[in-house]
Amino acid sequence: MKRLVTDTLIIAERNLIRLPRAPDLLLAFTVQPIMFLLLFVYVFGGAIVTPGYSYVDFLLPGIIVQNIAFGGFVTAVGLNEDLSKGLIDRFRSLPMARPAVLAGRTLADVATNALSVFILLVTGLIIGFRFDAGVGEIVLGLILLLLFGYAFSWVFAWLGLLVSSPESANSVGFIAVFPLTFISSAFVPVESMPSALQWFAEVNPFTVVVDAMRALWVGAPAGNSIWGAFVWSFVILAIFAPLAVARYRSAAGR
Amino acid sequence: MTASPGSAQSAISVEGLVKTFGDVRAVDGVDLKVETGTVLGLLGPNGAGKTTAVKVMTTLLKPDEGSVRVNGLDVVDDAAELRSHIGLAGQYAAVDENLTGTENLTMVGRLYGMKRSEAKARALELLERFGLSDAADRPARTYSGGMRRRLDLADALVAKPSILFLDEPTTGLDPRSRLALWGMIEGLVADGTTVLLTTQYLDEADRLADRIAVIDQGKVVADGTSDELKDRVGGERLEVKLNDDSLNQKAIEILAPMSDEAPYVEGESVKLTVRKRQGAIVEAVQKLNEAGIGIDDIGLRRPTLDEVFLSLTGHALETDDPDEQEDGQ
Numbered sequence: 001m002k003r004l005v006t007d008t009l010i011i012a013e014r015n016l017i018r019l020p021r022a023p024d025l026l027l028a029f030t031v032q033p034i035m036f037l038l039l040f041v042y043v044f045g046g047a048i049v050t051p052g053y054s055y056v057d058f059l060l061p062g063i064i065v066q067n068i069a070f071g072g073f074v075t076a077v078g079l080n081e082d083l084s085k086g087l088i089d090r091f092r093s094l095p096m097a098r099p100a101v102l103a104g105r106t107l108a109d110v111a112t113n114a115l116s117v118f119i120l121l122v123t124g125l126i127i128g129f130r131f132d133a134g135v136g137e138i139v140l141g142l143i144l145l146l147l148f149g150y151a152f153s154w155v156f157a158w159l160g161l162l163v164s165s166p167e168s169a170n171s172v173g174f175i176a177v178f179p180l181t182f183i184s185s186a187f188v189p190v191e192s193m194p195s196a197l198q199w200f201a202e203v204n205p206f207t208v209v210v211d212a213m214r215a216l217w218v219g220a221p222a223g224n225s226i227w228g229a230f231v232w233s234f235v236i237l238a239i240f241a242p243l244a245v246a247r248y249r250s251a252a253g254r
Numbered sequence: 255m256t257a258s259p260g261s262a263q264s265a266i267s268v269e270g271l272v273k274t275f276g277d278v279r280a281v282d283g284v285d286l287k288v289e290t291g292t293v294l295g296l297l298g299p300n301g302a303g304k305t306t307a308v309k310v311m312t313t314l315l316k317p318d319e320g321s322v323r324v325n326g327l328d329v330v331d332d333a334a335e336l337r338s339h340i341g342l343a344g345q346y347a348a349v350d351e352n353l354t355g356t357e358n359l360t361m362v363g364r365l366y367g368m369k370r371s372e373a374k375a376r377a378l379e380l381l382e383r384f385g386l387s388d389a390a391d392r393p394a395r396t397y398s399g400g401m402r403r404r405l406d407l408a409d410a411l412v413a414k415p416s417i418l419f420l421d422e423p424t425t426g427l428d429p430r431s432r433l434a435l436w437g438m439i440e441g442l443v444a445d446g447t448t449v450l451l452t453t454q455y456l457d458e459a460d461r462l463a464d465r466i467a468v469i470d471q472g473k474v475v476a477d478g479t480s481d482e483l484k485d486r487v488g489g490e491r492l493e494v495k496l497n498d499d500s501l502n503q504k505a506i507e508i509l510a511p512m513s514d515e516a517p518y519v520e521g522e523s524v525k526l527t528v529r530k531r532q533g534a535i536v537e538a539v540q541k542l543n544e545a546g547i548g549i550d551d552i553g554l555r556r557p558t559l560d561e562v563f564l565s566l567t568g569h570a571l572e573t574d575d576p577d578e579q580e581d582g583q
Contacts (some may be wrong), residue, residue: 003367010364018352021393086348090409093312095337096365 004097005143011104016111025074029116033067034123040187041127048188052219056182057132061141061213062186064117065206068145069177071113074162075105076169079129083149083161088248102244106153111150117142132219139217148209151236152177158244186210205232265290265417265448268312270320273306281305283320287466288450289457290416293443295453297462297563303472304452305345307391308421311450312342338366341410342419347402348409351395355405355536356385362422366413373412380408384438388505400431407438418442437459438513456559466559470567480559487565490531490554492538495523497548508541528554 017122019026038159046250050058079102082088090099121129131138136168159176161167183197184190190198201207215222273281281303296492307364310320311314312560313333322329327336346364349358356377363373384404385562389397394405398576403423410418419434423439424432426465439462443449453459459466460480484490492512505524506517512534517526528534542549 007365010361014353014361016351021352047397085351086344086346088349089309089314089344090348090362091316091341092363093337093342094362095334095367142388214315234436235483 006105007097007100007101008096008107011053011100012107012111013104014249015074015105015108020110020205028073029112030119031073033063033120034059036067037063037120037123038127044187049192050189053220054128056124056129057125057218058189058214059119059187061209061217062146062184064120065210065213066181067116067120068113068149069206070151070173071109071199072106072156073074073113073114073170073173074082075109075153076156076173077166079105079157080163080166080169084165085164099245100159100249102154106150106157109153109234110150113146117145131217131252135163137216138225141213144209144212144216144226147233148229148236151240153232154237154240154244158240158247161244179206181206184210205229205236208232222230222244264323265292265325266294266309266450267323268311268320269322270357270569271307271310271317271322272319272352273303273315274318275309279472281310282328284469284472286474286477287468290448291443291446291491292464293449293462294389295459295466296450297456297463297466298456298469298471299454301338302469303513304469305421305541308342308419308450308452312340312419313337322566323478323569325359337514338413339415340417340419341413343403343406343410343423343567347399347406349394349397349402354391354394355381355397358405360460362409363412363461368413368506372511376412380411384408392447398431400427400558402433404428404438407435411442415447417450420449422452422454424453425454432458455565456563460559475566476515476562483559484557485531487562490534490556491525492526492528492534493523493525493547493551493553493555494538494542495551496542497550502548504545505542505547508545509538512537523551528564 001066008221009030040059045055045059048055048058079088082091082101088101092098125132130176133141154171155177159173163169183201185201186206190201190207193201208225209229209232211223211225214220215225264287266286268284268286271281271284271409272279284303286296286307296307297429298304306315306562310317310329311324313329319374324336324378325339327339327343328409350361352376353361356374359377359380360370360373364370365464366373368376370574378387378390381387384407386404386408388526389401394402396474397405407420410420420439424435427435429444436458439449439451441463449462451458451462463480465477465479466483469475476486478486488506492509494505495511496502499522500520504525507518509524509526512528513526514529515527519525531554539549547578
């Protein structure tokens, strides 16, 4: 167990020290979310009616959730690269804890996710976002975000080990996750969608998590969403972490 | 560390190894023994099963049948313990391109369970030894192919393994880098490391390996020292050039008893495959002298490993396409 913790930290460190050296990756964490936030607020914001809230108050929790769900991209692409370049074989020939390669990756994602949440929050505050919440609710929101992002890192870990090349890891991840984030309450009120989409959007875990964030940060009615969001995060984790580990064992043994 | 009876001195012992991928029997009943401190060359073309065999020996794949012991440890039952005794340098330079040379080696050292300072010291020592000190703090993506291979080999040596597995260590390298890498491998062997290396290059096996196992379609088709293998292909060929080639026919009659097959003329020389290499030249010179036949030039030529491979498998060794992966990946 001690070995697992040590090795996980070593792998996490490996994935973090390389980050500043891959400028394109860093750009994805910093500039891209800011760009999305500004585009939505200033281009679509005027046309989207969000009763009771300014659009930036409505949007920020949504865009942060979308962004954090995509944080695991690095894991999908990175794991696939490690696999094709033989690094996974090297790791498997070492006397290290087996799950540490995946656990270290996903742990590194938590750090990069925290960075992009911070950047989005600061940008949001500059362009007019205001919390309607106590410190406890703000912190609980941050914990929920990082937990949800962590769960999605395992989804991406599984995808990354499933596909044949880093390029397809990128596009499969995008195709799988992008529609999920859009057919949700993240960008527009669910009531404005056609009824079939509305049904999907309401059961979509993204909607649950976004609604929970709005409840925690801007005082929207919570309903079941807060505990529902935590349950969803744990369910995703419970499904995809074992799937990814199983896939790691078989993918590496080709 | 308990060794099974009979394999006490063997660093690597493989008995009846079978590994299948679907319908493909990638390794189909392989037996190998490597004594401590020696080098075994596993020679074969792409897809022969070399990499699969190495992956089983290094615990990356589980065998379907047979038993594989490394340092007396079973690859299935004692896998975790075994991993701390071996080093593996695979077919591709498995280094993290975004980490520097020092960082790559330090990470591997720590994953072997070293403390950070200990791993760092070992990293610097290896970088020095492999001529990478100047590039130590540059990301590995700026390295040349030869430098990456050296870093990869250094990775495999971090924990001072007693047994080293090298899977096609020089495939895709330019001749100079190849020679340099050969020198480094020879240095390791001189220090007592046991090496199993796979290669599709005959000159590499000839130069580095004490014993060679020729593997084709998942089976070992021959095994022995380079000399033994060459002897199996009909031993050595005696080539005699006479002062007067009108006497060739007479020389053929005189030399015929030295060979099982009839001597023949090829080009300007009389050629025959001798039964015994010891004293063959002396015997031929004496016989021809007694008959008063003058000799211009005489010599023994050994068959090349190329000819050995061809005669053992019925097809030539394909050495093109070094990038092609093997074994059902």
